[in-house]
Amino acid sequence: MSKLYYLTTDLFFPPVSQANRDGILAVGGDLSAERLLLAYKSGIFPWFEQDDPILWWSPNPRMVLFLQELVVSKSMRNILNRNSFTVTFNQKFRDVMSHCQKVKRDGQSGTWITNDMIEAYCKLNESGIAKSIEVWQNDELVGGLYGIDLGHVFCGESMFSLVSNASKVAFIALVEKLKTDKYKLLDCQVYNPHLESLGCREINRSEFIKILHNSH
Template structure:
């Protein structure tokens, strides 16, 4: 039987269907079509919705149930990994290499995955979000080379993670832990991680019913936060600080 998926209105400001109407199989598929404009994307994130589709498909919009979430004080690094960070010279910054992080997330091979969902159109859309101060990257540098990174979208005081990568072992873990450290210090309680995986759960992610997720993010979304680059506010962290829990 063919799936009956709502088609979005051409107007980027038009509303999405209620997330409660998303399909159970495939989990969270809510709507199709529309565009990847800044207005449409921000509207989606404000309602717990994100785009995810492959090249050759129409734009597909999702709101899965359950939802995978990190508390900003809940990212866990194993004791063994923390010990390796004691002697690490990696440095972590924000919004100094957004395009490079985005490209690396799109092109880094992943076990069991062919191709990428971060298409050229998706990259262009998130670069535009970044230019408007809504999309951010956290970068892990080994000297002048990227060892890992993460990027996502900030709305209010809520961070919606999109993707992360490692060019060196542990690079994405350090990027995530550094992001969580800063967000917790700023009073941002949550990081949306979208879809569950064993790797995310091993780092402290939790699986929440969609209803709870939508209710819990409402407070963060309601808090005004001016868009703009995070470079100065984020400052610079050393990976070794994540080993000992220092600020």
């Protein structure tokens, strides 16, 4: 049975193979830009509740999208063809994160996107590492997503939708952009049926880490 590693002020993570069965690798540390970037480059991400210690995860298996496997349903294509939404890239990062924090989710009483996390990721956005996709309808922000851009892999963090299908529009727009820019993968972290319906699937963590570390 794996023992949880307790982080100190040192900029360090244990090997992801030491994560427990649930995918939790380490506890503690901070949300500094340097630690967050090291985490994502190592296949690790933070996920914890307000007032709890920071938990660092590296689940096995890992939910990902190989970009050519994107599934766009016929009904979704019809929605896209109506052009009722407008998509922008990286224009309202803080607003997207704030909406992701506030949106009600099935089976969740609170949010894992704390105010400290918003400030930390906004710093990463200012340095060009965290990015957002915004979906607009009648000049109102109605959907979007954000994540960490590693240059060959985009690590999706969270998405929101205030009207039907707006988050799907954001997801599809991101994938099409990543395809154009020749990215290898969209990291979706953990399984959910909504992501599976879009073509995402689980792969072994070791395969994910191999892709993550091979930037060529």
